[in-house]
Amino acid sequence: xxxxxxxxxxxxxxxxxxxxxxxxxxxxxxxxxxxxxxxxxxxxxxxxxxxxxxxxxxxxxxxxxxxxxxxxxxxxxxxxxxxxxxxxxxxxxxxxxxxxxxxxxxxxxxxxxxxxxxxxxxxxxxxxxxxxxxxxxxxxxxxxxxxxxxxxxxxxxxxxxxxxxxxxxxxxx
Amino acid sequence: xxxxxxxxxxxxxxxxxxxxxxxxxxxxxxxxxxxxxxxxxxxxxxxxxxxxxxxxxxxxxxxxxxxxxxxxxxxxxxxxxxxxxxxxxxxxxxxxxxxxx
Numbered sequence: 001x002x003x004x005x006x007x008x009x010x011x012x013x014x015x016x017x018x019x020x021x022x023x024x025x026x027x028x029x030x031x032x033x034x035x036x037x038x039x040x041x042x043x044x045x046x047x048x049x050x051x052x053x054x055x056x057x058x059x060x061x062x063x064x065x066x067x068x069x070x071x072x073x074x075x076x077x078x079x080x081x082x083x084x085x086x087x088x089x090x091x092x093x094x095x096x097x098x099x100x101x102x103x104x105x106x107x108x109x110x111x112x113x114x115x116x117x118x119x120x121x122x123x124x125x126x127x128x129x130x131x132x133x134x135x136x137x138x139x140x141x142x143x144x145x146x147x148x149x150x151x152x153x154x155x156x157x158x159x160x161x162x163x164x165x166x167x168x169x170x171x172x173x
Numbered sequence: 174x175x176x177x178x179x180x181x182x183x184x185x186x187x188x189x190x191x192x193x194x195x196x197x198x199x200x201x202x203x204x205x206x207x208x209x210x211x212x213x214x215x216x217x218x219x220x221x222x223x224x225x226x227x228x229x230x231x232x233x234x235x236x237x238x239x240x241x242x243x244x245x246x247x248x249x250x251x252x253x254x255x256x257x258x259x260x261x262x263x264x265x266x267x268x269x270x271x272x273x274x
Contacts, residue, residue: 002175002176003175003176006176006180010180010184013184013188014184014187014188014191017188017191017192017211018191020191020195020204020207020208020211021191021192021194021195021198021199021208026201026203026204029204029207030207033207033210033211036188036211036214037214040188040214040217040218043181043184043218043221044218044221046176047181047221047222047224047225048225049221049224049225049233049236052221052233052236052237052240055237055240056217056240059240059243059244060210060214060240060243063244063247064210064243064244064247067247067248067251068203068206068207068247068251071203071251071254071255072203074255075203075254075255075258075264085198093194093197093198097190097194100186100190104183104186107179107182107186108179108183111179113177113178113179113182113226123224123230123233127230128230128233128234128237131230131231131234132234132237135234136234136238139238143238143241143242146241146242146245147241147245150245150246150248150249151248153249153252154248154249154252157249157252157253157255157256158252158255158256
């Protein structure tokens with residue numbers, strides 16, 4: 001049963017990731033990203049990390065994908081005519097893909113990966129809280145501070161540009 | 174055959190590669206951004222799998238931080254894209270070649 005669930009979620013994740021990459025329409029790509037996130041959340045549940053799956057769906061599906069869709073519809077990006085790839089690009093990407101495949105195959109062939117340890121701690125909410133408030137207290141504080149800085153940065157960036165900010169020499173295409 | 178660590182790592186590598194090729198191939202900045210998110214998600218999947226198969230919690234806690242950083246990163250990046258669109262009226266990376274000339 002767990003095998004079946006793993007393969008189902010893996011297929012869902014990968015197929016919708018390919019949909020994100022291949023789709024011409026940006027809205028469809030965002031919805032593919034959403035499906036892919038749902039698949040990854042299912043895999044998290046299979047890995048005993050139900051809380052992380054919940055947070056992933058809440059943060060990504062709830063906030064990030066909604067923000068993406070908002071921006072896509074705000075900007076009205078009509079897909080223009082795409083330049084075809086040059087021969088050098090195709091050759092380079094083929095070599096890159098082959099190298100990646102070689103790396104994964106060598107990992108499969110040579111590596112010694114740990115099998116499931118017998119006494120592993122099931123991550124509960126209490127365990128997370130213990131870790132976050134003892135071992136990782138400083139990083140939690142830093143991340144909170146970084147969120148504040150990011151918020152200020154977004155406010156500054158999304159200010160309306162005034163006239164004197166406009167570059168004078170810029171030639172409009 | 175039960176699902177081991179290597180299946181999860183394969184899936185994570187495949188997801189990462191998909192996102193990476195998306196970053197290389199696509200010309201729309203928003204879609205490039207989505208593919209970056211895919212790569213981040215692939216790395217979190219690997220971290221959670223390692224965490225489970227080593228019997229520790231550290232990977233899971235790390236994923237918490239990654240999710241936080243990713244949320245902040247998306248907010249800042251999308252604000253940048255909107256500012257860029259306001260100024261240049263395009264978000265296709267082929268047309269954003271101001272530094273070349």
